[in-house]
Amino acid sequence: MAKFRLLVTTALAATLSAGVAAHAGLITSETVVAAVPVPEPADVKPLTPADVVEQRGVQPDTIAPASTPDQKAVDAIPVPTDPVAIKIKELLDARADRMFAAKKDFAAAQAYYTAHNFAPVWSKDGAATDSARAAIAYLGTVDREGLDTADYRAPSFKTASSPDQAAEADLRMTATLLTYAHHAQNGRVNPHHVVKEVAYNAEMLDPADALAKIAESKDVAKTLAEFNPQHPLYQRLKTKLAELRGGNVAGQVQIGKGPALKLGKSDVHDARVPDLRERLGLPAKNDDVYDRELADEVSAFQKERGLRANGELTAATVDAMNGVRRDHSREIEIVVANMERWRWVSHDLGQAFSMLNIPDYTLKVYRDQQVLWQTRVVVGQPAKPTPLLTETMKYITINPTWHVPPSIVHNEYLPALARDPGVLARYGLRVSYSGGQVSITQPPGDHNALGRIRFNFPNQFLVYQHDTPDKNLFALTRRAFSHGCQRVQDPVKYAEVMTSLGAAEPYSQDRIRRMISAGSETDIKFVNPIPVHITYQTAFVDEAGRLEFRDDVYGEDARLIAALKSEHGSIVDIPVARVQPSTTVASSSSKKSKAAAATTAAAPSSPPPASNPVVASTPAAPTSPAAANSSETASAPAAASGAEAASNSSEPTSSATASNTTAPAKKKRTRTATAQAYSSSPSLFQMFFGGGGRQAPPSYVPGRGYYR
Numbered sequence: 001m002a003k004f005r006l007l008v009t010t011a012l013a014a015t016l017s018a019g020v021a022a023h024a025g026l027i028t029s030e031t032v033v034a035a036v037p038v039p040e041p042a043d044v045k046p047l048t049p050a051d052v053v054e055q056r057g058v059q060p061d062t063i064a065p066a067s068t069p070d071q072k073a074v075d076a077i078p079v080p081t082d083p084v085a086i087k088i089k090e091l092l093d094a095r096a097d098r099m100f101a102a103k104k105d106f107a108a109a110q111a112y113y114t115a116h117n118f119a120p121v122w123s124k125d126g127a128a129t130d131s132a133r134a135a136i137a138y139l140g141t142v143d144r145e146g147l148d149t150a151d152y153r154a155p156s157f158k159t160a161s162s163p164d165q166a167a168e169a170d171l172r173m174t175a176t177l178l179t180y181a182h183h184a185q186n187g188r189v190n191p192h193h194v195v196k197e198v199a200y201n202a203e204m205l206d207p208a209d210a211l212a213k214i215a216e217s218k219d220v221a222k223t224l225a226e227f228n229p230q231h232p233l234y235q236r237l238k239t240k241l242a243e244l245r246g247g248n249v250a251g252q253v254q255i256g257k258g259p260a261l262k263l264g265k266s267d268v269h270d271a272r273v274p275d276l277r278e279r280l281g282l283p284a285k286n287d288d289v290y291d292r293e294l295a296d297e298v299s300a301f302q303k304e305r306g307l308r309a310n311g312e313l314t315a316a317t318v319d320a321m322n323g324v325r326r327d328h329s330r331e332i333e334i335v336v337a338n339m340e341r342w343r344w345v346s347h348d349l350g351q352a353f354s355m356l357n358i359p360d361y362t363l364k365v366y367r368d369q370q371v372l373w374q375t376r377v378v379v380g381q382p383a384k385p386t387p388l389l390t391e392t393m394k395y396i397t398i399n400p401t402w403h404v405p406p407s408i409v410h411n412e413y414l415p416a417l418a419r420d421p422g423v424l425a426r427y428g429l430r431v432s433y434s435g436g437q438v439s440i441t442q443p444p445g446d447h448n449a450l451g452r453i454r455f456n457f458p459n460q461f462l463v464y465q466h467d468t469p470d471k472n473l474f475a476l477t478r479r480a481f482s483h484g485c486q487r488v489q490d491p492v493k494y495a496e497v498m499t500s501l502g503a504a505e506p507y508s509q510d511r512i513r514r515m516i517s518a519g520s521e522t523d524i525k526f527v528n529p530i531p532v533h534i535t536y537q538t539a540f541v542d543e544a545g546r547l548e549f550r551d552d553v554y555g556e557d558a559r560l561i562a563a564l565k566s567e568h569g570s571i572v573d574i575p576v577a578r579v580q581p582s583t584t585v586a587s588s589s590s591k592k593s594k595a596a597a598a599t600t601a602a603a604p605s606s607p608p609p610a611s612n613p614v615v616a617s618t619p620a621a622p623t624s625p626a627a628a629n630s631s632e633t634a635s636a637p638a639a640a641s642g643a644e645a646a647s648n649s650s651e652p653t654s655s656a657t658a659s660n661t662t663a664p665a666k667k668k669r670t671r672t673a674t675a676q677a678y679s680s681s682p683s684l685f686q687m688f689f690g691g692g693g694r695q696a697p698p699s700y701v702p703g704r705g706y707y708r
Contacts, residue, residue: 085118087167108207128157146339184227187343197387236541261313306477353531359550378487391457392529399444400454453491467491502526
């Protein structure tokens with residue numbers, strides 16, 4: 001049996017061996033043609049462990065299942081399950097932008113809620129959150145910031161009993177807070193709607209950033225308050241507003257009318273003395289004597305206000321002490337309007353900056369929120385107001401050349417030249433005509449309209465600060481005589497102060513005077529440009545903590561107060577008068593006239609007259625270069641009051657003009673008559689208009705531009 005098993009096993013083994021050999025022969029004897037060429041065995045290198053690791057890290061594109069955009073959206077934005085969140089999503093999907101004051105606010109809210117799965121921000125479990133209650137409480141007190149609480153009505157979360165109502169309340173709360181943030185940071189009124197010329201660089205509110213800041217704040221009331229200006233100039237007004245509303249305003253005592261008081265050989269008694277001492281911050285006394293101490297304080301007050309500082313209590317001094325205040329309601333309106341103006345300006349005024357307040361006719365330089373230095377200025381006339389702006393002073397020019405701006409050329413000098421072609425030459429003005437453009441310049445000198453120093457902060461309005469040869473206007477109380485630029489009473493000291501802040505090295509007054517004496521036009525460049533803010537503050541708090549009011553020289557308060565009172569804070573249609581240069585002139589065209597213009601392009605120039613003669617301040621008469629410069633047509637009798645203006649104006653009030661100019665007609669000229677006057681002097685007309693009508697005014701050249 002054992003032998004049989006052995007034989008069977010041997011036979012099976014032989015059979016299997018024969019089958020394998022036959023199969024091997026079949027493989028090697030036939031050629032298999034593959035559809036895709038297969039590399040030779042010798043071409044394939046054996047795999048290494050590194051190859052295995054590398055291949056594990058690389059996955060074919062077809063392994064990962066393709067995902068559709070809809071699937072990605074589902075993964076990125078989970079579907080809300082909270083009933084209120086579902087309703088918020090539905091409202092946002094339905095574009096509930098009617099709740100929001102601006103489209104950007106709605107877009108910010110939509111993005112914020114979407115990022116937070118549409119969860120309510122201001123309510124939880126059917127009740128207002130602590131942050132919501134704090135925000136609502138704060139909105140009820142914003143009248144302290146000069147805002148109207150009626151503009152920020154918060155929804156009631158107590159009555160929001162359904163998911164629909166709760167969702168709408170949440171969105172309305174968000175919309176209300178964004179509206180408040182806009183008003184607190186940038187103001188309720190667009191300044192361009194109520195001001196003739198304005199260019200501030202305040203940072204506009206970003207609603208997305210504002211919403212995130214408010215919604216995620218740990219102290220909502222503090223966060224909301226910080227949207228308002230935080231600098232002392234605003235905060236002091238805020239304090240005075242609270243005092244006005246509470247009937248407790250320091251320094252608000254009114255001085256009664258009466259005879260003038262002045263020191264004499266004997267004591268002067270007057271019942272107004274106690275009120276006068278209180279108004280000036282002096283300790284009370286048990287008598288009513290107008291003594292030396294009181295007279296000295298009156299004199300200091302007069303000097304500060306631009307009055308004759310003689311220590312005599314005159315009617316003008318009493319009026320200045322009482323200001324424009326009549327009743328608290330009017331004062332409150334003015335203070336609120338001035339708080340609104342601060343919102344237009346950048347909240348970061350700078351560590352060091354120059355600030356000019358138009359109604360106060362004063363320029364102050366600040367450093368670390370303290371007044372470093374101040375001086376008087378002359379500002380633009382009401383018809384040619386100084387614009388409100390923020391720029392940076394980049395350099396100072398010693399011995400500047402005056403490039404007459406086109407508005408003065410067309411409106412003032414052309415009519416003057418029509419009557420007397422040599423009038424500008426007598427003022428040292430040089431007329432040139434090139435490339436179809438006319439330009440008038442005045443070289444540096446004692447009679448240059450810009451004086452000896454120009455302070456440059458290039459801006460779209462072409463206005464600057466500068467010296468002036470006409471110093472007498474600084475003695476006036478009201479100093480609005482220029483074309484828009486600002487004349488500085490003490491430019492040498494101003495240059496010293498500003499170079500100490502912005503230039504690579506300080507320039508002493510002696511060094512600056514030596515540069516002036518050298519006579520060459522020189523720029524002092526600033527390595528650190530200094531911010532220049534031109535503001536319009538008819539109410540402000542002085543360094544002694546007193547609330548001061550100034551005359552509304554440009555009528556800006558009335559326009560702004562009306563806008564603030566308009567329904568829902570919207571802008572009412574308030575006309576803003578704008579003075580535009582006349583563009584109606586006669587025209588003709590010929591090559592001959594253009595050739596004639598080339599021969600008469602440059603008017604002869606002569607040294608400025610020693611007496612600096614000026615032309616009468618009448619509509620048809622030319623002004624002197626100093627009067628028609630970047631800051632001046634000094635028609636003082638029209639801008640100042642009574643004898644004060646007549647006695648202090650830099651120009652005579654007679655109707656006679658300098659040299660051979662003719663007396664103006666009593667009636668105002670029409671535009672047609674003015675054009676006829678131009679054409680009555682062919683050489684003049686051809687020189688300025690080239691026979692082809694009015695040429696385009698020269699373009700502004702940075703650093704050597706026009707000055708009004």
